[in-house]
Amino acid sequence: MSLPSTVTGTAFSTATCTGGYKTYPFRDNGDTTTAVYYHEMRVTTEDYACLSDDDTMTSATEKPLRSPFADDADAYYVGDQSVSNGGDGWTTFIRVFANIPQTRYDPSGLYAFDFSGVTTTSTSTDTTVHNYTMSISSTGWNAYYTSPNRWAYGESLGEGNVFIGSTSGDISKLAVGNSFTVTVTPTLVYYRTNTSNTESKSTFTATIIAISGTIVTMRANRFYLQYIYEELYSTAPTSLGFSKTVVSNTTTSTDGQVETRNSPSREVKTYVKTNNPTTEVLTDMTQLPDSLSASTTPTLDAYNQMVIDGDYLNGAPETIRRYMGNIYEKSLIQVRAIN
Numbered sequence: 001m002s003l004p005s006t007v008t009g010t011a012f013s014t015a016t017c018t019g020g021y022k023t024y025p026f027r028d029n030g031d032t033t034t035a036v037y038y039h040e041m042r043v044t045t046e047d048y049a050c051l052s053d054d055d056t057m058t059s060a061t062e063k064p065l066r067s068p069f070a071d072d073a074d075a076y077y078v079g080d081q082s083v084s085n086g087g088d089g090w091t092t093f094i095r096v097f098a099n100i101p102q103t104r105y106d107p108s109g110l111y112a113f114d115f116s117g118v119t120t121t122s123t124s125t126d127t128t129v130h131n132y133t134m135s136i137s138s139t140g141w142n143a144y145y146t147s148p149n150r151w152a153y154g155e156s157l158g159e160g161n162v163f164i165g166s167t168s169g170d171i172s173k174l175a176v177g178n179s180f181t182v183t184v185t186p187t188l189v190y191y192r193t194n195t196s197n198t199e200s201k202s203t204f205t206a207t208i209i210a211i212s213g214t215i216v217t218m219r220a221n222r223f224y225l226q227y228i229y230e231e232l233y234s235t236a237p238t239s240l241g242f243s244k245t246v247v248s249n250t251t252t253s254t255d256g257q258v259e260t261r262n263s264p265s266r267e268v269k270t271y272v273k274t275n276n277p278t279t280e281v282l283t284d285m286t287q288l289p290d291s292l293s294a295s296t297t298p299t300l301d302a303y304n305q306m307v308i309d310g311d312y313l314n315g316a317p318e319t320i321r322r323y324m325g326n327i328y329e330k331s332l333i334q335v336r337a338i339n
Contacts (some may be wrong), residue, residue: 013088017064023220036324037075039064048091051077053275053326057097064095073288074099076273091310098324101271111130113315114335115337116288116303126249132169134216134240136184137161139233142219146231157209160219161226163240167216173246174216180244181206184237191227191234198234199225206242229298240261258290263335264330265315270330276319286313306337313337 019040026034037057040238041064055062057075063338075097083093132139142153142162153162163184187202210217218240222228272280292300306313312334 012042012044013047014065015048017066017068017095018042021284023070025313026101026104029104029106034098034099034101035072035075037067037069037097038074038081039067041080041093041095043091045085045089045091048083048093050080051095053077053312056339058216060175063097067110069181072097072099074175076100076327078327081082096324100126100273100327101269101323101329103268103270106177106267108265108267108270110262111315111333111335112260113263113313114258114260114288114291115338116262116290117259122174124251125244126180128248129243130170130173130175131243131319132167132216132241133166133260134163134165134218136163136165136236136240137164139236140231141226141228141233143228145229147229152231157219160221161206161223163218163237164215165240166214168214171211171214171216172334173244174208174211176211178244179205180242182206182220182240182242184285185239185241186235186237187335188233188237189235191224191230191324192225193227199223200235202215204242258288262339263338265333265335266312268330268332268334270332271327271332273327275326277322280320280328280330282318282320282330283314283332284318285316288313303337307339311337 002095017039023036023038024034025036026031039272051062053076055077057063057067057069057077058071058073062077063071076099078096078098081096082093083091085091107255138153139162139209140152141160142151142157143159144150144155146152153164163182182205183203184201187200189198189200189297191197192199201209204223206218206220208216209219251313266327274280288298288303292298292303294300298306313336315333315335318330320328320330
């Protein structure tokens with residue numbers, strides 16, 4: 001028995017809309033324009049056929065016959081749902097058209113991200129100790145008023161205890177103005193002021209005031225209660241020793257340690273219509289350097305400005321999945337830059 005080609009005066013050899021409804025799936029996310037159109041359809045089973053993903057919902061294209069909706073050239077066919085063949089020669093289904101959704105930002109709570117750690121700068125040095133021994137050839141108190149000789153060692157050497165002699169060691173590491181703690185042997189014995197008593201000194205501070213080849217001249221300040229009118233000591237030392245520590249190498253390093261911290265995040269949703277989703281270029285996650293400086297990307301100043309501006313970093317690689325039809329959703333988690 002052949003089926004009637006009409007029901008209540010309507011021919012169904014062409015798929016025809018018998019009712020419909022429209023939704024705004026992202027209204028709660030702030031997108032009040034993206035719509036999805038649902039058409040309740042009926043057609044004779046032998047005439048059922050789906051459309052192309054590029055078909056749009058206008059009267060001039062593929063808007064269903066008797067659709068209750070106005071033309072929408074930005075609504076694309078995304079498939080038929082609930083296709084049912086009851087065995088009675090009729091097929092019913094829901095024909096769906098959808099807009100490409102707008103880009104939106106969905107909050108996603110705290111997200112763990114590897115932030116650049118605190119930058120620390122450390123300096124390490126290699127040192128060499130140079131030892132020196134002076135064989136003292138001349139020594140005594142040098143001043144205008146000394147006896148038996150005024151300025152016995154030369155006025156240019158200034159007032160003080162003078163020590164002159166050939167010095168062993170790397171003279172190139174010495175310079176006029178260098179001061180050292182020196183040790184003399186035998187112990188220096190000097191006269192006290194206005195008495196015949198003496199004081200002794202074996203270790204004191206002396207400063208280099210002249211260098212000529214291996215001949216080094218050093219001067220020390222007046223000793224405690226030293227009688228300054230006497231040039232000569234009660235016991236004069238014959239040897240003087242000191243050492244100098246020289247920095248042979250300096251290494252400066254800047255280090256930082258990545259720190260995983262929770263930061264407020266959001267999920268950026270973007271949409272694309274394509275028949276080849278595997279060729280879509282996706283955004284990679286942000287990878288900060290272990291430490292930030294003027295030469296890193298971003299620089300320390302640039303990153304601090306990002307924090308001030310409330311900018312976001314890409315917290316994970318972007319993903320892509322089918323939304324409807326050949327409309328695909330890209331999802332990118334972003335985290336707020338924090339100090």
